[in-house]
Amino acid sequence: MSSLLSSSIGKKLLMGLSGLFLILFLLIHLAINSLMLVPDGGETFNAAAHFMITNPIIKVTEPLLAIGFLVHIIYGFMLTIQNRKARGKDRYASGNKTSGVTWASQNMLILGITLLAFLILHLAHYWVKIKITGDPLLDPVMVNLAGVETMVDNAYALVNTSFGYLWIVIVYAVAGIGLALHLSHGFWSAFQTVGFSNNIWRKRLTAIGQIYAWFVGLGFSLIAVLQYLFYQG
Amino acid sequence: MxxxxxxxxxxxxxxxxxxxxxxxxxxxxxxxxxxxxxxxxxxxxxxxxxxxxxxxxxxxxxxxxxxxxxxxxxxxxxxxxxxxxxxxxxxxxxxxxxxxxxxxPWRSAGFPVIKDLIVDRTAFDKIIASGGYVSVNTGGVPDANAIPIPKPDADEAMDAASCIGCGACVAACKNGSAMLFVSAKVSQLALLPQGKVEAARRAKNMVAKMDELGFGNCTNTGACEVECPKGISVAHIARLNREFLKAKVQD
Incomplete structure (x- = not known):
């Protein structure tokens, strides 16, 4: 096992597997976020958020998610440092005129660092407030959970209020596009790295990857913009 | 004109x-x-x-x-x-x-310049020497129909075998990775019955040698495939990943 993880392909396997895990997570995250668009003053969203916080399965997967992020970020930096070393100090004076290589595939680290900066801001905005410090906006409200009136944190108020600030909406919208670009290469690349690709599946995976990437990325952006435009006050 | x-x-x-x-x-x-x-x-x-x-x-x-x-x-x-x-x-x-x-000249840490436009590509020879061959005795030339090989497999093995080891893939790669070269050399044998016998050992040894010689990690940009004079497909890299991971899991 140790020799696997010290090999180039082993390290990339970790990168690919953690990437696939995060791809799955993003789908669930987007599904929950989309409930913010239900025009009931956030009752559905609060119920879903409450379910996500209290659900025992989530309690187990939350640390797993943190590990997934950490592995992906740490190995991303580690592999890039190795790759720069392998490339050597000398650059081509005549530049790089290879055609047909996507911009995203060559800038995964830059896109990743952008997303990391966003992630820190994002966690400070919500996760820290919900899990640690608390916030007056979170004051519990009554929601109907499967027929039972329950007191839950008003997560919707916290999110809704922050999406009232234009700069936050712009940051989220831009991060959504950055995420789409990162995923537009990351999706098929993860499958290729774990060995699940050939000439036929490559076409399928890149197509599915593009659809997934822009659906998820623009989905997050759109929810933030719609919250700003139509869900205030 | x-x-x-x-x-x-x-x-x-x-x-x-x-x-x-x-x-x-x-x-x-x-x-x-x-x-x-x-x-x-x-x-x-x-x-x-x-x-x-x-x-x-x-x-x-x-x-x-x-x-x-x-x-x-x-x-x-x-x-x-x-x-x-x-x-x-x-x-x-x-x-x-x-x-x-x-x-x-080619620019890559794995290919140092010797003089003017000539770079040292012996790293590729070292990778081949670490496992890019068949060492089992396959005897004399068998009848063509003695070991049936599916046409798609034969074609893919031949496509992989068209790699001439020039190093354009490494020169084009932003990571200085030799994965396209190694994957072609692993694929051309892994697809055929004579090569399958030593497939696991070959994949492990060639990847280990590639890492040891300081080539980078593949990030699937596909620049190598575009610049390869023989049109070697990155699908071979997926096969190399499969062969290597399979070999490691078997250990």
Whole structure:
């Protein structure tokens, strides 16, 4: 096992597997976020958020998610440092005129660092407030959970209020596009790295990857913009 | 139509591995567009010798695109502006009168410059020596129908075997990765019955040697595939990943 993880392909396997895990997570995250668009003053969203916080399965997967992020970020930096070393100090004076290589595939680290900066801001905005410090906006409200009136944190108020600030909406919208670009290469690349690709599946995976990437990325952006435009006050 | 063109060359000159290199500018006049790129280099060298200067050192051998000896990073691309050809198959008709052509060696930590445009590619030989062969005795030539091989497998193995080991993939890769080369060498044998016997050992040893020699990690940009003169597909890299992971899991 140790020799696997010290090999180039082993390290990339970790990168690919953690990437696939995060791809799955993003789908669930987007599904929950989309409930913010239900025009009931956030009752559905609060119920879903409450379910996500209290659900025992989530309690187990939350640390797993943190590990997934950490592995992906740490190995991303580690592999890039190795790759720069392998490339050597000398650059081509005549530049790089290879055609047909996507911009995203060559800038995964830059896109990743952008997303990391966003992630820190994002966690400070919500996760820290919900899990640690608390916030007056979170004051519990009554929601109907499967027929039972329950007191839950008003997560919707916290999110809704922050999406009232234009700069936050712009940051989220831009991060959504950055995420789409990162995923537009990351999706098929993860499958290729774990060995699940050939000439036929490559076409399928890149197509599915593009659809997934822009659906998820623009989905997050759109929810933030719609919250700003139509869900205030 | 054939005609003659005048060109300006910016050529990387470097005395030896230790000394710092630099670009030198040369004018070459009346080059026929029907001549090959390496013939143009020969004309340049004749010119330099007649002027009493040292000719430019560059790798070449068969000059018909099958030996993998020629290299050169020309105007931003390994093997120059044409697709699917080696530098020796590149013709001057791809350039226009008055063009400035930049000629550089492969750049990668795994391929240090020896002199001028020649780089040390023995790293590839070392990777092959670590497992890119079949060591089981397969006896004399068997009848073609003795071991049936599905046509798609045979075709894919042949496609992989067309790799000439020129190193354009490493030269094009932003990570200095040799994965396309190694994957072609693993694929050409892993797909065939004679090669399957040692498939696990081969994948492990060749990847270990590749890592040891300081080649980078593949990030699937696909630049290698675009610049490969033989059109080796990155699908072989997926197969190499599969073969390697399978071998490691079996341990």
């Amino acid at each position: 054939e005609k003659n063109i005048n060109i300006t060359l910016k050529v990387w000159r470097q005395k030896n591995a230790r000394e710092k290199g630099r670009f030198e500018t040369y004018q070459v006049k009346d080059v026929s567009t029907g001549s090959s790129f390496l013939e143009m280099m020969d004309i340049l060298n004749e010119q330099l010798i007649n002027e009493g200067n040292e000719p430019v050192a560059f790798d070449h051998d068969c000059r018909e695109g099958i030996c993998g000896m020629c290299s050169l990073y020309i105007n931003g691309r390994p093997h120059g502006p044409d697709d699917g050809v080696t530098t020796c198959q590149l013709h001057m008709r791809k350039f226009k009168d008055g063009d400035t052509i930049w000629i550089e």
